[in-house]
Amino acid sequence: MFRQASRLVSRSITAKSATNRAFSTEVPSTIDSSFVEAWKKVAPNMDPPQTPSSFMKPRPSTASSIPTKLTVNFVLPYASELSGKEVDMVIIPATTGQMGVLPGHVPTIAELKPGIMSVHEGTDIKKYFVSSGFAFLHANSVADIIAVEAVPLENIDASQVQKGLAEFTQKLASATTDLEKAEAQIGVEVHSAMNAALSG
Amino acid sequence: MASNAAVPFWRAAGMTYITYSNICANLVRNCLKEPFKGEALNREKVHFSISKWADGKPEKPILRSDTPGV
Numbered sequence: 466m467f468r469q470a471s472r473l474v475s476r477s478i479t480a481k482s483a484t485n486r487a488f489s490t491e492v493p494s495t496i497d498s499s500f501v502e503a504w505k506k507v508a509p510n511m512d513p514p515q516t517p518s519s520f521m522k523p524r525p526s527t528a529s530s531i532p533t534k535l536t537v538n539f540v541l542p543y544a545s546e547l548s549g550k551e552v553d554m555v556i557i558p559a560t561t562g563q564m565g566v567l568p569g570h571v572p573t574i575a576e577l578k579p580g581i582m583s584v585h586e587g588t589d590i591k592k593y594f595v596s597s598g599f600a601f602l603h604a605n606s607v608a609d610i611i612a613v614e615a616v617p618l619e620n621i622d623a624s625q626v627q628k629g630l631a632e633f634t635q636k637l638a639s640a641t642t643d644l645e646k647a648e649a650q651i652g653v654e655v656h657s658a659m660n661a662a663l664s665g
Numbered sequence: 666m667a668s669n670a671a672v673p674f675w676r677a678a679g680m681t682y683i684t685y686s687n688i689c690a691n692l693v694r695n696c697l698k699e700p701f702k703g704e705a706l707n708r709e710k711v712h713f714s715i716s717k718w719a720d721g722k723p724e725k726p727i728l729r730s731d732t733p734g735v
Contacts, residue, residue, distance in 0.1 A: 579693070594693060596686065596693040597686040613690040614690035620697050621693075622696055622698045625697075626696050647678035650675070651675060651692070655688075655689050655692040
């Protein structure tokens with residue numbers, strides 16, 4: 466009758482550990498032992514509190530020599546396009562112009578305009594079209610790039626771009642209010658950027 | 666402290682950065698090839714229902730949806 470019991474019991478345990486996520490209190494404590502001891506004296510019935518560093522790995526410190534690779538995190542609201550990827554260079558479309566970022570770049574925050582972002586990895590070049598966003602370049606050769614929408618360049622339809630460019634150029638000419646003018650201006654800029662990206 | 670620096674044209678027209686970046690993102694999505702376009706536009710769809718409360722009871726909810734017939 467209980468022939469299968471041991472198998473069933475062990476299965477339920479393994480299944481549980483695989484599907485259930487640990488509670489936050491189950492994260493192994495990384496705070497220093499003297500604090501834990503002092504905490505235990507004051508509040509013996511409570512677990513010591515968790516700090517952000519027990520949930521997130523701290524950023525690597527700035528090395529004294531410049532590393533050979535740049536670590537890129539490229540995130541969109543719905544996806545993590547590149548996560549901690551080590552590349553040679555990225556070229557980002559900053560509002561001040563195309564900006565090449567190599568390892569050891571000075572720390573900067575750059576606003577992005579609609580344009581091409583290319584990721585260079587050896588001889589491999591991956592091109593994305595980003596709509597807008599920000600790039601955070603850290604001193605430790607880590608670049609965080611955040612965009613609202615970014616698509617691989619080959620996914621853009623050239624005929625739609627031409628159509629949109631014509632439509633917004635016409636709208637810009639007929640716009641009456643400031644807001645309409647600005648909207649048409651954005652349309653023209655985004656479509657010309659896409660056009661330039663596809664032809665260049 | 667207000668900055669005296671030149672502001673972008675969309676800011677001068679009273680737009681916020683969020684409005685501006687959402688317009689840009691939408692224009693890019695509309696220029697995609699199928700099936701990527703459908704995917705991208707579907708991802709942005711939003712629907713929710715609102716109901717006002719009167720005398721401690723909810724009134725009939727109002728449905729706001731980007732998908733017709735939902």
